[in-house]
Amino acid sequence: GGWGGTLCFPRIQGGDLCGEVVSVGAGVSGFERGMRVTCPINQPMPTAQNPMYFEALGSERDGAFAEFCCVSSAQLYDVSDAPLSDIEIGAMPCAFGTALNLLARAGVGEGDQVLITGGSGGVGLAAVQLARQRGAHVTAVSATTKANAVLEAGAERVISRDELPPQEQFSAVIDVVGGSAFSSLLEALRPGGRLATSGAIAGPVVSTDLRTVYLKDLTIFGCTYQSPENFAELVSLIRAGVVRPMVSQTYPLREIASAQSDFISKRYPGKLVLLP
Incomplete structure (x- = not known):
């Protein structure tokens, strides 16, 4: 259906x-x-x-x-x-509409440190460009073979898909990938951080520790509409x-x-x- x-x-x-x-x-x-x-x-x-x-x-x-x-x-x-x-x-x-919605729901703005997964895809590249336009500092996750395209879109740093993001470094995460790395995205958020999700290309079923969510006062936004x-x-x-x-x-x-x-x-x- x-x-x-x-x-x-x-x-x-x-x-x-x-x-x-x-x-x-x-x-x-x-x-x-x-x-x-x-x-x-x-x-x-x-x-x-x-x-x-x-x-x-x-x-x-x-x-x-x-x-x-x-x-x-x-x-x-x-x-x-x-x-x-x-x-x-x-x-x-699709790409820019989805990206803009993710950033708006997560409240990304001037000075935010933002982690964006799927950085070399259509939505990811749009999110990188739009986040920079809002005055945010962008770190993106991407295949190393496509890192130059992500940097050209406005990312300040690119980390590979096999690399764990640094813990408690980001005020917001934009995730269009899901999968086994999802829990590491929550760990990457500072206390009070926000995660907006609109994709599960790496897998829709994720495992995480709920204590990470409530002890760090995190907010998770599902974004489709x-x-x-x-x-x-x-x-x-x-x-x-x-x-x-x-x-x-x-x-x-x-x-x-x-x-x-x-x-x-x-x-x-x-x-x-x-x-x-």
Whole structure:
């Protein structure tokens, strides 16, 4: 099933997009043909019963691995005047939206010492860039072969995935990896520290000592729902041209199998983009 329950098939996948408006539905205002637009992957639709409800593009709704995509005008944002390319903007909704949400929930700001896991991935690189923009000092965890990309994004230090982070050195941790290293992330936090998590690529089941959490007065945030304000802030940054993704490769849509194979291999840092 998906976020909203049982999925209906067939379903077009793909959650990131930047496109041109080619048709506008009846009664829609604020958008016209030719405008360049983007939208969040997790599209907020809160209800009284579930204030965190959303539907995901490519899951509950047909997504962007296509030449055309139908999106509610309530979820669209005009980026016609942004100095970034279509390819750059198309690489940003999931990675930068997730990263911005993680940083906001963890309250990362000026002077924070932040540890970011998965530093060479799309979300990790976005989190490094956005954390530095907020005035934080960033240490990132990454494969050594991709360390230069992480440093270029703004990290002050990169530690390898096999290296334990120093204990009680960080005011915040942004984790998109999970797995067996999770307990060491809690140990890396100072008393009163905050950890925001939104991924479990290394494993969803973790083991830790609860005493580390309550004796150090730590706060853990689970982050999936993204508010409209979160994506609106990202769009403001895109339109100002103050953030840019790392796009390692592009592929014509017909080569989607090759793109997905490269994605799974983790051979490239940052993002891979399909071109319709």
